[in-house]
Amino acid sequence: ETGVTQTPRHLVMGMTNKKSLKCEQHLGHNAMYWYKQSAKKPLELMFVYNFKEQTENNSVPSRFSPECPNSSHLFLHLHTLQPEDSALYLCASSQGPYDRVNEQFFGPGTRLTVL
Amino acid sequence: AQSVTQLDSHVSVSEGTPVLLRCNYSSSYSPSLFWYVQHPNKGLQLLLKYTSAATLVKGINGFEAEFKKSETSFHLTKPSAHMSDAAEYFCVIVNPNMRFGAGTRLTVKP
Numbered sequence: 001e002t003g004v005t006q007t008p009r010h011l012v013m014g015m016t017n018k019k020s021l022k023c024e025q026h027l028g029h030n031a032m033y034w035y036k037q038s039a040k041k042p043l044e045l046m047f048v049y050n051f052k053e054q055t056e057n058n059s060v061p062s063r064f065s066p067e068c069p070n071s072s073h074l075f076l077h078l079h080t081l082q083p084e085d086s087a088l089y090l091c092a093s094s095q096g097p098y099d100r101v102n103e104q105f106f107g108p109g110t111r112l113t114v115l
Numbered sequence: 116a117q118s119v120t121q122l123d124s125h126v127s128v129s130e131g132t133p134v135l136l137r138c139n140y141s142s143s144y145s146p147s148l149f150w151y152v153q154h155p156n157k158g159l160q161l162l163l164k165y166t167s168a169a170t171l172v173k174g175i176n177g178f179e180a181e182f183k184k185s186e187t188s189f190h191l192t193k194p195s196a197h198m199s200d201a202a203e204y205f206c207v208i209v210n211p212n213m214r215f216g217a218g219t220r221l222t223v224k225p
Binding site for chain 1: 158159160161164205213214217218
């Protein structure tokens with residue numbers, strides 16, 4: 001595997017379910033990100049991790065819980081979601097910290113549908 | 116506050132004709148600007164970036180963009196469209212936080 005991988009690619013869940021999204025980067029990067037992409041809205045940055053430490057949380061509801069056990073893996077734990085949380089969730093990584101020059105490499109995303 | 120505005124939500128061109136995707140930015144000081152492309156069912160891929168070096172930036176797949184401070188613009192161009200260019204394109208400002216534009220969907224007709 002190369003680049004940034006995400007599993008599952010598609011997920012359908014009920015509002016009472018608990019599920020997790022997984023992201024893995026094979027690039028030796030030190031920073032990882034979760035984004036939400038909703039129809040007809042700009043991409044929204046959710047969380048930023050640098051060297052496994054969370055450095056940014058953009059007012060994301062607590063029903064989304066990130067976990068970064070090491071620099072290569074990032075999880076997004078989901079519980080009691082709402083239908084409006086249905087979206088494409090993108091993971092990204094970059095060599096250096098979140099700044100103006102580091103290119104981010106994106107995974108293909110997980111298409112989440114909340115019923 | 117920093118932001119980018121993509122002036123067209125959808126652009127349609129014929130194969131072999133020029134492509135112009137427009138992006139204006141707002142920033143209190145000199146920003147970094149990126150263009151990303153997203154093909155269907157794929158993640159975003161960096162096309163090119165401007166980080167205060169040369170104002171004309173060349174990217175992958177024949178795309179280029181020119182940073183014009185006087186017009187606060189960073190339009191993306193390509194001389195000749197190819198069918199494989201059909202995708203969603205995002206203009207991004209980093210100053211220092213990353214903000215994405217709403218996207219422009221490019222359709223290429225045969």
